[in-house]
Amino acid sequence: MRILLQFPEGLKKEALAHAARMSSQGNEVFLSASACYGACDLALEEARAIKAQKLVHFGHAEFMKMSASADNSPSASRLTKVKVPGLRVEYVPYFAEVDWKAAGAMLEKAASLLRASGAKKVSLVFPIQHLKNAKRVQERLEHLGLIVLMGKGGSHVRHAGQVLGCDGTAAVSGKARDADAIVYFGGGKFHPTGIPSGKPVLCADPHLVDAYWITDEIARQEKCRNGALLAASQARTFGILLSTKPGQQNTAGAQLAKKLLEKKGRRAEMLVANEFSPLALANFLSFDAYINTACPRIVDDREAYGKPVVNISEIKRLLEIMV
Numbered sequence: 001m002r003i004l005l006q007f008p009e010g011l012k013k014e015a016l017a018h019a020a021r022m023s024s025q026g027n028e029v030f031l032s033a034s035a036c037y038g039a040c041d042l043a044l045e046e047a048r049a050i051k052a053q054k055l056v057h058f059g060h061a062e063f064m065k066m067s068a069s070a071d072n073s074p075s076a077s078r079l080t081k082v083k084v085p086g087l088r089v090e091y092v093p094y095f096a097e098v099d100w101k102a103a104g105a106m107l108e109k110a111a112s113l114l115r116a117s118g119a120k121k122v123s124l125v126f127p128i129q130h131l132k133n134a135k136r137v138q139e140r141l142e143h144l145g146l147i148v149l150m151g152k153g154g155s156h157v158r159h160a161g162q163v164l165g166c167d168g169t170a171a172v173s174g175k176a177r178d179a180d181a182i183v184y185f186g187g188g189k190f191h192p193t194g195i196p197s198g199k200p201v202l203c204a205d206p207h208l209v210d211a212y213w214i215t216d217e218i219a220r221q222e223k224c225r226n227g228a229l230l231a232a233s234q235a236r237t238f239g240i241l242l243s244t245k246p247g248q249q250n251t252a253g254a255q256l257a258k259k260l261l262e263k264k265g266r267r268a269e270m271l272v273a274n275e276f277s278p279l280a281l282a283n284f285l286s287f288d289a290y291i292n293t294a295c296p297r298i299v300d301d302r303e304a305y306g307k308p309v310v311n312i313s314e315i316k317r318l319l320e321i322m323v
Contacts, residue, residue: 004052006032006043006094008059011094020056033117035275037295038165039063039091040156040247045086055087059094061128061158063247095188096129096206103261104140107275110204110211111144114181117200121147123179125163125171125195127186130206134161137204147231151176153179156247166296168195184214194297225299225314232308234319235288238268241276250293253312257291260315278304291315 003022007015027141030050032043039060049053083298115120123142126134138148151173157163163184165168168191171182181200183267184192187207196202200215232238238261242254254270261268267292273280276298281290289308294296302309310318 001026001054002028002030002052003054004030004043004047004050004051006034006036006046006055006057007071008036008038011059015316018056022056033289038247040166040295041245042247044084044087044246047084051166052087055089056092057089058092058127059130060091061093061162062091063156063164067114069174075137089198093128093131093189095132098206099129099209100136106206106209106211107137107194107204108142108144110183111141111146113202113211114146114183114211117181119146119180119200121149122202123171123182124148124150125161125182125184125191127164127166127191128159128162130186131159131162133206134185141183148161149179151222160189163188165193165194165285166184168197171195171201172197189214189217190297192236193221193300205285221300224302225318228299228302228310229314229318229321232289232310232318235308236266237286238291239264239281239284239287239289240268240270241298242272243276243292244271244272244274248251248294250312253293254291257293257315259310260319261291264319266322278306281305291318 003223004014005011005018019031023029030052032046034043034046040063042057043055052094055062060100071193095313095319096163109273122140124134140149151170153167153170153173158321170176171282179199181202182195182197183204183205185201185206187205192201200213200220202211203214204211240257242251243249258270260267276294287307290305293312296311298314299309300312
């Protein structure tokens with residue numbers, strides 16, 4: 001079988017071992033060298049180009065339903081459905097190991113910080129890498145006197161408590177709505193800064209073995225988003241970013257944004273690419289602002305674009321403040 005293996009940046013170091021294992025089983029193996037930003041970013045073009053029979057995507061949980069024919073079942077309707085004739089797609093999540101002796105002390109610090117803030121009920125969230133660790137974290141926090149709640153994110157999210165870079169709604173949905181604070185168990189700030197919350201957010205990082213509040217940083221990002229909205233409301237010409245990545249493509253959203261902006265007397269054109277970067281857009285000098293229908297985290301780099309960038313989810317707010 002001809003197989004294409006795809007890895008996110010942090011796992012590419014393991015590519016050779018997986019390639020050797022699959023080659024030893026009689027498969028013809030190719031490695032995708034393209035950048036990979038998440039479960040939404042399947043290397044379908046590369047797979048088609050080499051006529052791969054199978055694409056194995058490492059590091060993430062299933063994000064969309066892949067099929068060789070149209071799938072009209074109710075369960076499939078809740079997911080992005082991508083038809084790829086002759087190609088099987090397999091997701092292989094990566095699970096992180098934790099030093100529980102060190103993590104236990106870190107969680108005690110986390111519980112102390114939460115109690116000091118007055119929090120009794122907490123919403124526990126985590127990336128897919130810590131799915132297998134979440135139950136133990138929940139039990140530890142409950143042992144330390146906290147009530148732990150877990151919500152469920154949108155249609156692309158597979159597990160209760162799981163957050164994606166583009167979907168942190170598990171933190172504030174379902175039973176988690178009643179939480180006094182949010183606890184993110186995982187490494188880095190990328191996922192927790194994407195949590196839509198007016199509640200305090202605490203990072204419990206088992207890799208740094210530290211617990212710290214990130215609430216102020218989330219508030220700063222919200223302030224930047226509001227500033228971009230205000231600046232974009234003064235724009236006369238808009239570039240609408242339309243991604244061709246299978247899990248990000250939103251043609252209907254881009255078309256709607258164009259229609260709504262033109263009703264407001266603005267000029268709007270759709271810009272299509274597999275990957276957007278400030279350098280690639282720099283020579284489109286006539287655009288005053290961008291509407292982003294691709295990955296919502298593009299706006300994190302708004303300063304690099306030199307122009308306001310507004311997510312499609314905020315188009316209603318933008319239209320309301322336009323003069």
